[in-house]
Amino acid sequence: MSPLVHRIALESSGVSFRCRADETVLRAALRAGLGFPYECNSGSCGACRFEVREGGFVMAWPEAPGLNERDRQRGRLLACQAQPRSAAAISVRGFAPAAPLIRPRRQRVRLVGRRLLTHDMWLFTFAGNDPAAFLPGQFAMLELPAVAGERAYSMANLPNGEGIWQFIIKRKPEGKGTAALFEGLIPGAALALDAPFGRAYLRTDSAHPVVCIAGGSGLSPIVSIVRAAIGWRSAPARPVSLFYGGRGPADVVDFASLLGEAATAVCRPVTVLSDADDVPQSTWPGPRGMVHEVVERETGGALGDREVYVAGPPAMVQATLDMLRRNNVEAERVHYDSFY
Amino acid sequence: MATVIEPGMSIELVPLCRATDVAPGRARKCMIAGRPPLAVFNVGGEFFVIDDTCTHGMASLSEGTLEGDVIECPWHGGAFNVRTGQAVAAPCTVDVRTYAITIERDQVCLVEKAGPQRPPFNRSAAEAPSPAEPQPTAEGSEPMTLDDLTARVRRSVGEESGLNATVKFAFPDEGVIYIDGLSKPNSVDNIDRDSTITITLTRETFQSILDKRLNPKFALMTGKLRLRGDIRIAMRLDRVFGLE
Numbered sequence: 001m002s003p004l005v006h007r008i009a010l011e012s013s014g015v016s017f018r019c020r021a022d023e024t025v026l027r028a029a030l031r032a033g034l035g036f037p038y039e040c041n042s043g044s045c046g047a048c049r050f051e052v053r054e055g056g057f058v059m060a061w062p063e064a065p066g067l068n069e070r071d072r073q074r075g076r077l078l079a080c081q082a083q084p085r086s087a088a089a090i091s092v093r094g095f096a097p098a099a100p101l102i103r104p105r106r107q108r109v110r111l112v113g114r115r116l117l118t119h120d121m122w123l124f125t126f127a128g129n130d131p132a133a134f135l136p137g138q139f140a141m142l143e144l145p146a147v148a149g150e151r152a153y154s155m156a157n158l159p160n161g162e163g164i165w166q167f168i169i170k171r172k173p174e175g176k177g178t179a180a181l182f183e184g185l186i187p188g189a190a191l192a193l194d195a196p197f198g199r200a201y202l203r204t205d206s207a208h209p210v211v212c213i214a215g216g217s218g219l220s221p222i223v224s225i226v227r228a229a230i231g232w233r234s235a236p237a238r239p240v241s242l243f244y245g246g247r248g249p250a251d252v253v254d255f256a257s258l259l260g261e262a263a264t265a266v267c268r269p270v271t272v273l274s275d276a277d278d279v280p281q282s283t284w285p286g287p288r289g290m291v292h293e294v295v296e297r298e299t300g301g302a303l304g305d306r307e308v309y310v311a312g313p314p315a316m317v318q319a320t321l322d323m324l325r326r327n328n329v330e331a332e333r334v335h336y337d338s339f340y
Numbered sequence: 341m342a343t344v345i346e347p348g349m350s351i352e353l354v355p356l357c358r359a360t361d362v363a364p365g366r367a368r369k370c371m372i373a374g375r376p377p378l379a380v381f382n383v384g385g386e387f388f389v390i391d392d393t394c395t396h397g398m399a400s401l402s403e404g405t406l407e408g409d410v411i412e413c414p415w416h417g418g419a420f421n422v423r424t425g426q427a428v429a430a431p432c433t434v435d436v437r438t439y440a441i442t443i444e445r446d447q448v449c450l451v452e453k454a455g456p457q458r459p460p461f462n463r464s465a466a467e468a469p470s471p472a473e474p475q476p477t478a479e480g481s482e483p484m485t486l487d488d489l490t491a492r493v494r495r496s497v498g499e500e501s502g503l504n505a506t507v508k509f510a511f512p513d514e515g516v517i518y519i520d521g522l523s524k525p526n527s528v529d530n531i532d533r534d535s536t537i538t539i540t541l542t543r544e545t546f547q548s549i550l551d552k553r554l555n556p557k558f559a560l561m562t563g564k565l566r567l568r569g570d571i572r573i574a575m576r577l578d579r580v581f582g583l584e
Contacts, residue, residue: 037415046416046431068430071417093405093414300566321398327563328376331398 006084010034011053011091019084024060025050026079027104027194035099037092041080041141041197042152044340046071048079055088060149097199102133106194109165111185117258119250120171121217123156124181126193128163134196136228136235137221137309137337140165143192144180150194151177154221154311154337158228165193168220200309200337202228202235208307208333209239212267213295213320215312219244219253221337225309227259230266242267243298245291245316247275249284270294292320301327311337353442353449356380359387360446367402367411372450378439380448381422383409387448388422389441395427395434484547490517490530492550499525501580505573508535511543537569550581 008025009016019028026048029036038048043064049071060081067078079092109126117123134140134155141150157166172178185191202210202225210229214222222242229240246252255269272291276284287294295303308329310320317338324334356370362382369392370378377392379402388409392402399415406412410428412419418432425438440451484492497503503521510516510532518535520527545564548554556578559565567574577583 046418049417066416068417070412070419070429076417297571300568301560301563302566318396322395325376325393325395325398331393331400334398336397 006055007087008055008084009089011089012093013096021084023083024080025057025082025084025090029079030100030197031103031105033099033103035096036079037097038080038197039199040066040152040338040340041139042340043078043081045338046078049076050079050082051076051091053089053091055090056085057082057088058085059083101135101201102196104195104197106192108190109163109193111187111189111191112164113187117168117253118246121219121251121253122169122171122182123258124167124169126165126167126191128165128193130163131161132157132159132163132165134159135198135201136224136232137201137311137335138196138198139221139337140167140193140195141197143194144177145184145189145191147176147180150192152197154198154224155196156220156223158224158232159234165195168217168223170217198337200311200335201225202309203307203335204235206307207236207238208305210241211295211299211303211306211308212240212242213245213291213308213310213312214243215245215291215316216251216339218310218312218316218337218339221311222309223258226267227263230263240267242269243272243291243295244269245272245274245312248273249276249279270298290319291316292323295320296323296327303327303329306333308334309336310334312339314338314340350454351451352454353444353447354452355444355447355449356389356441357448358446359443359448362387362448365406367404367406369400369402378450379411379422381406381409381411383422387441387443389439389448389450390420390422390425391437394418394432395436396432401436483544486511486515486517486530486543489543489546489550490528493517493519494528496581497521497526497528501526503573503576503580505536505570505576506534507573507577508532508538509546510538510540511546512540514543535569537567537573539565539567539574541565549583552583556583 004021005018007016008019017029017032017034019025026036026038039045043061043066046066057077064078064081067076107128107130109128112125112127115123139152139154141152143150153167153169155165156168157164171182212222212226226240226242228235229238231237252271256264272287272289272294273284274290276288310317317336357368357380362368362380364382364384366382368380370380379390379392381388392400394401394413396418397415399413401411401413404412404414409421409423410419411422416431419429420436421428425436427433427435442449442451497519501521505521507519508516515530516532518529518531545559549556
């Protein structure tokens with residue numbers, strides 16, 4: 001029996017769209033080509049919150065942290081979690097962001113293989129039957145075997161006609177998602193992929209020099225952005241610098257092997273280690289400290305004419321945004337992806 | 341934290357916008373050269389000014405929803421009290437900066453201390469001037485010319501500064517002070533050429549640092565000076581100019 005489909009009206013814009021009962025409001029809106037505010041699509045950031053004018057919803061994750069006390073008092077819901085029980089009318093705050101450049105769609109992909117990059121980060125390669133359509137910096141929702149709910153992973157490769165999707169994924173000791181990926185999948189295994197999502201993608205309408213700052217597995221979308229900024233037919237080539245923050249020497253990435261010699265020579269990656277106090281200078285002669293501090297030092301804070309892309313754990317993104325604000329970098333030039 | 345204005349202080353007013361441009365319950369973003377964007381709020385006829393950029397992400401608070409004296413950030417729903425700057429709803433946890441203002445002839449104006457801004461840095465209570473006393477006239481409180489500053493730098497550098505590098509202070513459109521800390525004896529001149537490190541700043545900022553009215557690390561963090569080159573050499577300058 002096919003699931004019910006409900007019509008949802010967006011009060012502020014007078015537009016309505018169809019949403020299956022087993023689909024979230026956010027994904028239905030994006031698939032309909034509507035500009036709906038969002039960031040993480042995982043219930044954590046709060047960007048997709050809305051107010052209900054009419055109708056009822058089911059929340060996939062009722063305790064999702066993206067709603068604060070004020071939101072709950074006002075009965076707001078998260079569009080990335082809400083599934084409609086009936087026709088509905090909702091209100092999203094005043095402005096509407098631009099329509100998605102590529103509408104997300106579901107497909108099935110097969111695991112082709114994986115390759116070790118550091119002690120706990122791997123490069124996974126999947127292949128599907130259709131072209132891999134996404135913007136550098138975006139992410140996909142993967143449905144993993146034996147895991148409820150989907151997980152968001154950012155693409156590390158470039159959009160391509162061969163249907164190849166690559167992800168740099170950090171193995172977390174207690175993560176159910178990564179356990180399923182690392183133990184539950186063998187080459188040839190198929191899983192469901194819904195993509196693309198994300199608003200921290202490489203902007204191609206300007207040729208400003210690009211500064212990319214990655215922490216941990218934030219490296220995945222940043223690698224895609226770096227590759228595109230260096231040379232991609234859909235974007236102007238421009239100066240790129242890459243800063244990558246890890247904890248210790250075991251987090252060091254062989255960029256020449258990952259990006260290729262030529263690309264590495266162009267972006268001259270700077271790796272910064274934050275927890276290397278016991279490591280002698282001879283073993284690690286490179287920069288130490290927090291990656292955002294090294295960015296500020298190396299650039300002297302002169303980031304005003306750059307387009308800045310940041311991805312990594314929330315604390316690292318916060319510290320980096322603080323540094324950018326201190327240096328009066330305009331909000332429109334900063335694109336960030338917090339890995340909740 | 342707000343600027344503290346005390347009796348007897350000489351102040352200057354920086355106009356932001358007309359009071360009539362901001363209706364009750366509304367906000368307006370104001371851009372003033374050399375400052376972060378500011379947001380002017382009208383709460384039932386009372387005006388408040390805070391930094392426009394949210395302390396959490398990069399959103400413009402003036403585009404948010406004002407309910408009473410609380411502004412809700414448009415991006416993630418965090419909120420601030422516009423009177424106090426206090427963060428009152430997650431995910432915002434860092435208070436936003438507030439500014440003292442006054443309405444002068446229908447203009448909403450920032451109220452600031454006149455003269456070079458003195459940002460706070462660590463000084464003992466005994467050293468901090470009390471507001472009732474007149475400002476001390478020490479060497480350098482009058483603006484110095486490039487020649488005077490060069491002579492002053494020459495005195496501090498001496499014959500052997502310990503810099504072991506060349507340092508260029510570049511004053512946009514006004515020339516340079518070049519310290520050759522490699523030659524024996526060391527020398528100081530105004531000839532522009534390559535250097536180990538280059539520090540770009542205004543003459544006024546440089547004088548404030550030499551007069552110990554401005555902490556150079558603070559100046560670097562707030563963009564008042566730009567550094568190209570090895571920061572460790574810049575740190576040796578603290579000793580040369582007696583700033584430690």
